[in-house]
Amino acid sequence: MSPRPAPPQVDRAAASRAAVAARRARAAVKQSIATRNRSAREVAETAWAEPDSPEAGLRVRELLGSIPGLGPTRVARIMGALGIADSKRTGGLGVRQRTALRDWLTAREGGETTSTLVVLAGPTAVGKGTVSAYIREHYPEIHLSVSATTRAPRPGEIDGVHYFFVSDDEFDRMIAEGELLEWATVHNSYRYGTPRPPIDAALTAGKRVLLEIDLQGARQVREAMPEAKLVFLLPPTWEELVRRLIGRGTESPEEQARRLETAKVELAAQDEFDHRVVNTDVAVAAREVVELTS
Numbered sequence: 146m147s148p149r150p151a152p153p154q155v156d157r158a159a160a161s162r163a164a165v166a167a168r169r170a171r172a173a174v175k176q177s178i179a180t181r182n183r184s185a186r187e188v189a190e191t192a193w194a195e196p197d198s199p200e201a202g203l204r205v206r207e208l209l210g211s212i213p214g215l216g217p218t219r220v221a222r223i224m225g226a227l228g229i230a231d232s233k234r235t236g237g238l239g240v241r242q243r244t245a246l247r248d249w250l251t252a253r254e255g256g257e258t259t260s261t262l263v264v265l266a267g268p269t270a271v272g273k274g275t276v277s278a279y280i281r282e283h284y285p286e287i288h289l290s291v292s293a294t295t296r297a298p299r300p301g302e303i304d305g306v307h308y309f310f311v312s313d314d315e316f317d318r319m320i321a322e323g324e325l326l327e328w329a330t331v332h333n334s335y336r337y338g339t340p341r342p343p344i345d346a347a348l349t350a351g352k353r354v355l356l357e358i359d360l361q362g363a364r365q366v367r368e369a370m371p372e373a374k375l376v377f378l379l380p381p382t383w384e385e386l387v388r389r390l391i392g393r394g395t396e397s398p399e400e401q402a403r404r405l406e407t408a409k410v411e412l413a414a415q416d417e418f419d420h421r422v423v424n425t426d427v428a429v430a431a432r433e434v435v436e437l438t439s
């Protein structure tokens with residue numbers, strides 16, 4: 146029998162001293178962000194330039210959590226929106242995640258971004274779909290985001306034009322791979338999300354981009370892309386909103402009642418938005434939204 150190879154000699158004391166030193170170095174980096182001596186973006190750039198640096202070893206959640214004013218809940222939401230897993234270290238991010246994080250940090254620092262991303266949201270039946278369709282038809286210079294959804298197409302809806310109609314499995318995959326800028330389950334039924342790559346491409350090409358999404362999605366975009374302009378579409382009156390919902394005739398009376406309850410909650414969130422547009426006349430509302438994209 147040949148002798149067993151000797152186990153590698155591990156100098157445990159040296160290893161633990163190195164671990165303590167690395168932890169201290171990372172703590173110092175966090176401190177420098179917290180005291181605003183260095184910006185989180187500078188720290189991230191160092192992490193990507195020097196893979197063995199303490200900056201590279203810092204978890205993204207620690208990097209973001211060191212920014213004054215960002216608590217753990219917001220950090221978790223931002224990371225979700227950027228498609229970055231909770232345990233990721235800054236130096237271990239892939240190219241797409243680095244780009245997403247860099248863009249986010251740049252925007253947060255009020256950097257030189259010229260992005261014109263407009264998010265249109267508002268209560269059910271206020272006319273979001275109608276105003277967006279008008280913009281699609283009359284303002285071809287605006288890049289209207291095409292959402293992915295798990296609901297089935299309605300008659301006349303075209304895959305890739307009105308929505309990308311995807312299976313539950315495909316939607317799960319898009320979330321897992323960080324392909325969605327935001328997503329939400331809307332009206333307690335189907336999932337809807339904004340594919341990120343076309344948005345990035347359109348913004349990089351200097352286009353004006355419009356997203357028509359629900360309130361939960363709008364909040365996620367505000368976290369992920371603070372430079373986005375959030376526009377809330379309002380009905381001229383509550384009675385008119387009720388008339389539009391009933392007049393559309395696409396929901397049962399029970400569903401209509403449920404949506405109107407949700408609409409009350411959503412209307413109460415209008416102050417979170419940067420701008421408000423009243424949809425009395427579709428063409429006028431569309432023009433006002435388009436003007437906000439420049």
Ligand SMILES: Nc1nc2c(ncn2[C@@H]2O[C@H](COP(=O)(O)OP(=O)(O)O)[C@@H](O)[C@H]2O)c(=O)[nH]1
Nearest residue numbers: 292293328329331337338339357358359361362
């Ligand atoms: N969060 C989010 N909401 C979306 C997205 N696309 C559409 N929605 C919202 O999903 C809701 C349902 O849209 P739709 O299926 O066209 O049905 P309808 O509003 O009942 O006509 C609307 O409130 C849209 O604003 C998306 O990509 N993300």
Ligand SMILES: Nc1ncnc2c1ncn2[C@@H]1O[C@H](COP(=O)(O)OP(=O)(O)O)[C@@H](O)[C@H]1O
Nearest residue numbers: 269270271272273274275389393424425426427
């Ligand atoms: N400015 C408007 N004046 C009158 N009716 C409108 C106006 N905008 C939308 N509508 C009607 O209101 C209903 C709801 O509009 P829709 O675009 O489906 O709402 P949302 O996408 O916000 O749920 C539709 O029947 C639509 O034709």
